[in-house]
Structures are given as C-alpha cells and as structure tokens.
Amino acid sequence: MVEGPGCKIKGEKIKSKLMRQAVKAVSGNAVDREIKPKKGLVTSQFDVLIGRALTGVQTLGKELFMYFGDVCLRVHFLMAGSFRVNGQALDKDYGKLTETPSLQVNFSTDVLTFYKSAAQIRESVSCSSRYDALHDLDICSPVFNHQRAVTMVMEQSDRQVCDVLLDQTILPGVGNIIKNEALFDSGIKPSSKVQQLSKELVSHLVKMTRDFSLIFYKCRKTGTNLNQYMKIYNKRKCGQCEGKVTITRIGDDSERVTYYCPNCQTNTLKSQFKVHPCKNSLLGWVQSANQKPEINSANQSSEVNSANQNNEEDWSCQICTLINSGTKLRCEACMTEREATHTDKSKTGLKRKSSTDFSEQSVKKVKESNDGPPVRNLDKMESVLSPRLPLGNIPRLPTLTHSGNTDSQKARQTNGNIVGKTLSKNSSTGIKKPQTGIGGHQNKDVKMNVKAGAPTVSKKMSQDSKGQGASKVPLCPGHSKPCSMTQTRKKGDNFLRWFFSCGVYPRSKQCKFFQWADEKFPICPNHGKPAAFRTVMKEGPNNGRKFFACPLPKQKQCGFFEWAEGFEV
Numbered sequence: 001m002v003e004g005p006g007c008k009i010k011g012e013k014i015k016s017k018l019m020r021q022a023v024k025a026v027s028g029n030a031v032d033r034e035i036k037p038k039k040g041l042v043t044s045q046f047d048v049l050i051g052r053a054l055t056g057v058q059t060l061g062k063e064l065f066m067y068f069g070d071v072c073l074r075v076h077f078l079m080a081g082s083f084r085v086n087g088q089a090l091d092k093d094y095g096k097l098t099e100t101p102s103l104q105v106n107f108s109t110d111v112l113t114f115y116k117s118a119a120q121i122r123e124s125v126s127c128s129s130r131y132d133a134l135h136d137l138d139i140c141s142p143v144f145n146h147q148r149a150v151t152m153v154m155e156q157s158d159r160q161v162c163d164v165l166l167d168q169t170i171l172p173g174v175g176n177i178i179k180n181e182a183l184f185d186s187g188i189k190p191s192s193k194v195q196q197l198s199k200e201l202v203s204h205l206v207k208m209t210r211d212f213s214l215i216f217y218k219c220r221k222t223g224t225n226l227n228q229y230m231k232i233y234n235k236r237k238c239g240q241c242e243g244k245v246t247i248t249r250i251g252d253d254s255e256r257v258t259y260y261c262p263n264c265q266t267n268t269l270k271s272q273f274k275v276h277p278c279k280n281s282l283l284g285w286v287q288s289a290n291q292k293p294e295i296n297s298a299n300q301s302s303e304v305n306s307a308n309q310n311n312e313e314d315w316s317c318q319i320c321t322l323i324n325s326g327t328k329l330r331c332e333a334c335m336t337e338r339e340a341t342h343t344d345k346s347k348t349g350l351k352r353k354s355s356t357d358f359s360e361q362s363v364k365k366v367k368e369s370n371d372g373p374p375v376r377n378l379d380k381m382e383s384v385l386s387p388r389l390p391l392g393n394i395p396r397l398p399t400l401t402h403s404g405n406t407d408s409q410k411a412r413q414t415n416g417n418i419v420g421k422t423l424s425k426n427s428s429t430g431i432k433k434p435q436t437g438i439g440g441h442q443n444k445d446v447k448m449n450v451k452a453g454a455p456t457v458s459k460k461m462s463q464d465s466k467g468q469g470a471s472k473v474p475l476c477p478g479h480s481k482p483c484s485m486t487q488t489r490k491k492g493d494n495f496l497r498w499f500f501s502c503g504v505y506p507r508s509k510q511c512k513f514f515q516w517a518d519e520k521f522p523i524c525p526n527h528g529k530p531a532a533f534r535t536v537m538k539e540g541p542n543n544g545r546k547f548f549a550c551p552l553p554k555q556k557q558c559g560f561f562e563w564a565e566g567f568e569v
Contacts, residue, residue, distance in 0.1 A: 002077035004061050004173020005217035006091075008140045010083055011059035013090040014066070014112065019057070021107035023049045023068070028103040030119050045121040049073065049105065058131050061138055061172025065127045072127040074120045075103075080489075081117035085110050092223035139173040139213040149206045153194060161197065162190035162258055163251045165209065174209060176256045177226075177233050178216060182209035184232040184240075189265045190258045191250050201269055225506045232259045236544060236568075240264045247544045248537050257537075315339075472520050472566035476502045478511030485517055485567070498533055517567075524550050526558040533564060 002010075026046040034044035052068035059065070064075040075081075081102075082089070101113045136145040137152065149171060156164045164170060165179045174182075183190050185208040188197065197205075212229075219226040231239030238245055238261040250258050316323050317331035318339055324331055329338050473482050484503035488494050498517040502510040521530045531548035546564035550557040 001079050001175045001177075002062060002081050003175030003178055003213075003216065004059075004138065004140045005213055005220050007062050007064055007077060007173070008059045008217060009091045009220050010077070011057050011064050014064075014083070014085075015057035017085055017090065018054050018107055018110060018112060020053055020055075021109055022051060022053045023105055023107060025050065025106040026104065027106075028101045028114070030103045046073075046103065046119070048121060054107070058128075059138075060131050060134055061168050062175070063172075065131065067124050067127070070124050072122050072124040073105075074122050074127060075114060076118045077114075078116060078118055082115050083117075084113045084115070087111075087113075092220055134169070134172050137170065137172055139171050139178070139210060140217055144210060146203075146206060146210070150199070150203050153202050153206065154199060157193070157195040159194060160190070160251050161188060161192050161194055161205070163253070164194060166251075166253060166256070171206075171209065173213065177230070178209060178213055179256075180233040180259045181212045181230055183260065184265060185212065187265050187269065188267055189262075190260050192267055197267060201267065204269060223506070223508075227505055232261060235259060238264060245544065246539055247535065248539055470566055471568075473568075474500055474515060476504065476511060476513050478502060478513060479504050483513065483515075522548055522562055524552075524558065524560050526550070526560060527552060531560065531562065533567070 026044070026049055031044045031046050034046075035041055048071055049068055052071070054066060054068060056067035057065065058067075062076060064077070066073040066075070084090075101115055102117045103114045103119045105112045135141055136143050137149055138144065152170045153161075153164055156167075156170070162179060162183065165174050165182065166176070168174075180190075182205060186201065186205040188201065188205055194202065215229050216226060218224070219229070232245060235245050237243070241261065241263050243261055243263045245259050245261055248258055249256070313326045314323055315326065315328075315338055317334060317336055319331070319334050319336045322331055322334070324338070330336065331338070471482075473485065475481060476483050479502065481503060483500040485498060485500055488497050488499065498521075500513070500515040500517050502513045504510050518530045518533070521533060523529065524531050527550065529551050532551040534547055534549055536542045536545045536547065546567050548560070548562040548564050550560045552558070
C-alpha cells in the first residue's frame with residue numbers, strides 16, 4: 001500500500017515538473033474501459049482534460065489531486081501504484097509497473113504515466129473542500145493539529161484502535177505499516193477499544209503515529225531503507241524484547257495483517273524509563289510530557305552510554321585471537337563468550353572475566369611454570385577449532401610434559417599446522433562438514449565436541465528447532481544470504497505462485513537470483529496439485545507458523561495438512 005508519505009512525495013515531484021503545462025491527449029486502461037464504439041461511447045471522462053493546463057497539485061493522505069481549472073483529476077495509488085515522467089521514476093519509491101498504464105496524460109512538453117492506480121474526474125470545488133476540511137489531520141501535513149487528532153480519535157470510543165488509525169477521515173495517510181509501528185511504539189494492543197485507553201495514552205499514540213510517518217517520509221524522499229526503523233511490521237521477533245510476534249487479522253479490515261508483541265504492548269505508559277520505542281530514528285524520539293525521570297537518571301544514562309560505547313568497539317577473542325565486531329557477544333570462530341571489561345562488569349553486573357584479568361592470569365601461569373615448557377590446557381585448545389572448520393578424524397593434540405624439548409617442539413608443530421592440514425585434506429579424507437542452520441549458513445548455537453568427533457547441539461537450539469527440519473530456503477549466490485520468499489501478484493499463468501529471490505535491502509542492491517519455491521512444495525494427495533502455502537493467523541502457540549494445505553477453495557478442500565518445515569524465512 002502506498003501510504004501518506006509516499007503519496008506526498010509523488011505530489012511534490014509532479015508539481016515541480018508539470019505545472020502550467022497543457023494536456024494534449026489521454027490514454028490508458030482507464031480510458032479504454034469507458035470507450036465502447038458498439039454502444040456509441042467514443043469518449044471518456046478524461047477527455048475533458050484535453051486543452052486544459054495544470055493549475056495546482058495537492059495531496060491529502062493517500063489521495064492526489066491535480067487541478068485543471070474547474071475540474072480535478074483524483075488519483076489513488078492503491079496497493080503498489082507508481083508514476084513515471086517521460087519513462088523515468090522521479091521518486092525513490094519502488095512501485096510496480098505493468099505493460100499498459102492505468103492512465104497516461106500527454107502534456108505539452110512531458111508525458112505523465114500512472115501504473116496500478118485508480119483515477120477519476122471530479123469537480124475542483126468538492127476536492128478543494130475536502131482538502132480544507134481534513135488538511136490539518138493529514139499525518140504528513142506541516143500544519144498537523146495534534147489536539148484535534150486526539151479529539152477525533154477519542155470520539156470513536158466503541159471502535160478498535162487498529163480500525164480508528166486506518167480511518168482516512170480521522171488520520172488521512174495512515175497505512176498498515178504506520179499503524180503497526182505506531183501501536184508498537186505506544187505500547188498499545190491493537191485489539192483494544194478506544195474507551196479502554198486514557199486520553200494521555202491516546203495523545204501519545206497520535207504523537208508516535210506522527211513521528212513514524214515523518215520518518216517514513218524522510219526515508220522515501222532520500223531513498224533510505226525504512227526496514228531499519230521498523231521493529232514490529234513483518235517481523236517474527238520483537239525488536240524490543242526479542243519475544244515472539246503475534247501475527248493475526250483483526251478489525252473491520254481483516255485483509256490487513258496486524259503484528260504486535262504481547263509482552264511490550266500492554267496499554268500502559270512507562271513513567272520512568274521509556275522502552276517504547278527503542279529505535280534510532282531520523283528525527284529523534286521525544287519522551288512524553290508525563291514521564292518523570294528518577295533523581296539518578298542522568299548518572300544512569302551516562303553509565304549506559306559509556307557501556308554501549310564500550311560494547312561497540314571491536315574485540316579480540318582470548319582463545320583464537322579473532323577480531324570480532326563490537327556487537328557480537330560470542331566469537332564467530334570458536335564460539336567463546338566475549339570477556340567483559342572491568343567497566344562492563346561493574347555497570348552491567350556481568351560475571352565474566354575481564355580482558356585484563358585474563359592477561360594477568362596468563363603472566364602468572366608463565367611465572368609458575370619456569371621449571372619447563374608451559375603446560376597447555378587441552379580443553380581450551382579444543383575451543384580454538386571453530387565449528388566452521390571440518391571435523392572428523394582430526395588428530396588429538398599430544399599431551400605436553402616437562403620431560404624435555406622434543407615433546408614441546410612436536411606439540412608446537414602440531415598446533416601450528418593442524419588447521420592448515422585439516423582444511424587442505426578436507427576433500428580427500430571424507431571429513432563431514434559442520435552442521436548448518438537456516439539457508440546453509442553456520443548456526444552459532446552449535447557447539448563442537450572434539451573428543452567425540454561430532455558437533456553437539458546446545459539445549460537452546462534443540463528447543464528452537466523442535467519440529468522443524470533442514471532449511472529449504474536457498475542462499476542468494478550473489479550475496480550468500482538467505483533468500484526472501486514472495487508470492488506473484490501479476491495476472492497470468494503464474495498468478496499466486498511462490499518464488500525465491502534476493503533478500504538484500506534496499507532493492508537497488510539486489511541481484512537477479514530467481515527460483516520457483518513451489519517446486520519444493522508437497523503435492524496434495526487427493527487432488528495431485530502443489531499444496532497451498534499458508535500462515536497460522538489464529539492467536540495461540542502456533543501463531544505465525546507456516547503450513548501446507550489443500551490448494552482448492554474452502555468448500556472443495558480435502559483434509560490435507562502438513563507443517564511447512566524448513567520454509568521459515
């Protein structure tokens with residue numbers, strides 16, 4: 001859905017490019033549908049634009065008004081509408097194109113083309129009156145009236161708040177993305193009725209809706225990826241508490257999918273430390289006026305900032321010396337936990353050793369072992385072997401003794417060459433590859449047991465992967481990342497088929513990888529057709545899980561059912 005921010009940008013681009021130009025001709029699907037020569041209809045409603053000049057452009061929510069004197073061309077971009085001027089896109093919104101445009105307007109100098117959009121001819125007076133009445137409620141309007149918006153929402157006491165936000169007569173421009181993110185940022189459960197919310201909470205909801213809409217507008221205008229600012233929409237895991245996101249269909253418009261976190265969205269305003277939202281927005285999030293920080297909040301804030309800055313620094317693993325990113329809590333090579341510094345330990349309560357403690361202990365061990373070569377701890381040496389490395393018949397390191405230099409030299413030689421030999425002989429020795437996670441990439445929850453010669457799955461991973469098989473989602477060959485899974489919407493023989501494509505964002509960086517996903521789907525045993533791929537929308541323990549079912553209409557379906565294991569993306 002093209003929401004208010006995208007429509008506003010489209011109006012700005014059209015106004016800057018086409019003002020004062022006269023219309024020479026009109027064409028497209030909207031025109032062809034009205035011309036029926038057999039019935040004597042040889043003109044369409046859009047022919048009234050011919051010879052008129054564009055005198056003004058306005059946007060109201062998701063509507064675009066183009067004024068040609070006393071007539072107005074009203075355009076709605078529907079779910080995936082777009083426009084082109086002389087065949088070129090002027091905005092950063094990646095709308096869908098079709099072979100034939102919905103409407104094409106030939107101006108004196110330029111050609112304006114609308115795709116996958118709805119167009120109508122209306123009187124300019126009615127359009128301008130509607131604009132004047134709702135302009136200060138437009139979520140992207142520079143003269144947005146916060147108090148009036150709060151009053152309008154409070155008047156809908158018997159309606160669910162998710163329906164009120166999508167009402168274009170109350171908050172024009174709010175779409176499903178803004179709705180979900182604003183409710184999450186406000187901590188409000190979507191199914192709540194307005195009468196269950198305090199005026200203070202409703203005011204906060206309106207503010208969060210406005211704030212995220214401006215972020216949306218900024219991202220669309222600059223071409224920035226909006227996904228980095230979304231914490232709940234189209235997510236499986238909550239961006240705040242990392243809990244499971246509930247995916248359901250509620251409200252009057254049950255076609256819209258609603259995402260919410262039961263843990264974070266509890267209809268309460270936090271009075272001390274604000275946990276909604278947790279995003280670094282383009283505009284900055286401002287705490288609501290009712291929040292009263294504690295006396296030591298300034299000191300606590302400085303401590304948190306110091307700890308965060310420290311955690312963002314790159315760190316070196318004490319076991320394998322790999323330099324890891326500051327955001328990683330475990331070494332990517334040997335899975336050793338990151339050692340906390342003294343500062344981290346005192347401020348975060350971590351009980352792990354600090355890097356300086358490790359260095360001091362190492363020096364102490366060297367001093368205590370002056371009688372002979374240092375004794376190496378085999379348990380620590382085993383953790384040097386990364387789960388990324390092949391396992392199998394890896395020779396165990398010999399135990400070092402203090403008897404002489406021969407054993408120590410052999411041990412050092414073995415220690416220095418074991419990794420290289422293992423890698424070079426991988427193909428010839430028949431060594432098994434390590435266990436992989438989703439899409440074939442290394443799962444960080446796999447711990448290696450060198451003594452047993454096989455990987456050991458941690459308890460956490462065994463619980464998470466319960467009931468799910470090996471991943472069937474391929475890796476994008478251009479980026480080596482799991483692909484995204486999409487359903488075709490273009491009318492034709494492949495309508496509603498599922499396919500894999502590059503999952504990298506933004507879209508401008510995607511490669512051309514394509515593969516049909518439904519070729520891996522099971523076949524309905526009673527009808528011999530590929531099964532339908534669906535998601536559990538009912539709230540409960542299985543909410544959000546994917547499953548296969550009979551592809552026929554509901555009245556003709558058989559009882560075929562199978563969990564879609566391995567297709568979680």
